[in-house]
Amino acid sequence: MDSIHLSPRLEAVASFVPSGARLADIGSDHAYLPAHLLLNHKITYAIAGEVAQGPYENAQQEIIRRNLSNYLEARLANGLAAIYEEDKINTVTIAGMGGMLIKDILDAGLINGQHFETMVLQPNTDEYIVREWLTKNNYQITNEVIKREDNHFYEVLLATPGHQSLTEIDLKFGPFLHQDKTEIFIAKWQKELKRIDLIFKNLESAGKKGTTVYQEWQRKYQEIQEVIQ
Numbered sequence: 001m002d003s004i005h006l007s008p009r010l011e012a013v014a015s016f017v018p019s020g021a022r023l024a025d026i027g028s029d030h031a032y033l034p035a036h037l038l039l040n041h042k043i044t045y046a047i048a049g050e051v052a053q054g055p056y057e058n059a060q061q062e063i064i065r066r067n068l069s070n071y072l073e074a075r076l077a078n079g080l081a082a083i084y085e086e087d088k089i090n091t092v093t094i095a096g097m098g099g100m101l102i103k104d105i106l107d108a109g110l111i112n113g114q115h116f117e118t119m120v121l122q123p124n125t126d127e128y129i130v131r132e133w134l135t136k137n138n139y140q141i142t143n144e145v146i147k148r149e150d151n152h153f154y155e156v157l158l159a160t161p162g163h164q165s166l167t168e169i170d171l172k173f174g175p176f177l178h179q180d181k182t183e184i185f186i187a188k189w190q191k192e193l194k195r196i197d198l199i200f201k202n203l204e205s206a207g208k209k210g211t212t213v214y215q216e217w218q219r220k221y222q223e224i225q226e227v228i229q
Contacts, residue, residue, distance in 0.1 A: 003035035003066055008147045009122065009154045010036075013095050016120040016143065016158040020044055021091035024083045026105060027051070031059035031074060033093060035066050047089065048074045049082030080109035091118040095156075099126025103133045110137060119159045127155050131171045140164035144176040146184050153188040173227050186228045196221050 001007045006014060010033050017023060017037055023046040025034045034046035048063070050056035059074035075082040083089050094102050102123050119139065123130045134141060140162035147154050155174060166175055177185050196217055203214050 001032065003030070003032045003039060003062060006032060006036055008149055009156070010095065012145050012147050012154070012156040013093055013120050013122050014042070015145075016118075016156065017043060017091055017093065018118055021118065022087065022089050023047070023091045023093065024049060024080070024087070024089045026079055026082065026092060026094045027055075027097055028059050028074070029055045029096070031062045031072065033095070034072050035062055035068055038068055038071050039066060043091075044071070045087075046072045047082055047087060048072060049077055049079070050074065051076070051078050078108075079105035080112070080114050083114065090116060091120070092116045093120045093122075095120075095122035096124060099123035099129040103129050106133055106137070115161065117160065120156065121159065122154055122156045124154065127157075127174070128171050130157065131166060131174070134159050135164055135166050135171075138163060141166075141175055144174045146174075146177055146182065146188065148184045148187065151191075153184065153191075169223075169227065172223075178227050181228065189224050189228050193221060193224055196224075 014033060014037055019042055021043045023034055023037065023043050025031070025046060026049045028034060028048035028050055031048035034048050037043045038046060048059040050059055053076065056074055056076045063069055063072050063074060094105060102121055121130055131141060138161060139159040141157055141159050141164065143158040145156050147156065155177065169178060199217055203209060208214055
């Protein structure tokens, strides 16, 4: 993967970025995503934010390699602190992190009064937490997609300002994803069912079949089955 050819996961993130956006990509690593969008003339300006020195230097090298110094700037900063008011950023992408970390980044930005017209979020885990944060902080999920790379599944969420009420099923499985029920979505949750099968066997071997823990896993198993039917 490079800034010319993105992975399926980052292609999905790129597809949700509005044309003409002024973008901040937080946790940008090699700055592949903003560089790709600039090279394809989809956005006009971008910040590649990084909290660690190594990824920050990787981003700087990619910017120089693609001759994008006038349109893309790498910044060493923690989360949304990479964005300055004068940047006039209207779109934020955060991809490839755990849901809890994304939540912490968004919380810190909220404390500083940061709001954005568009956010594209791709949590590697705890998607529920990200959806819950959005609904509690006056963002609505307007689209979702799920992608598969090797044996990993990635959910990409598009959010804009607005009020939205989501059910527990929506939060856990995605308001769009569980309605669409794509092959990749079903494959993700079939993989989870297999994982829970192993948990059942381990609990049974330990003589804990009748415990509340076992019953809770049974409830989760049944819920997944009902959603993917």
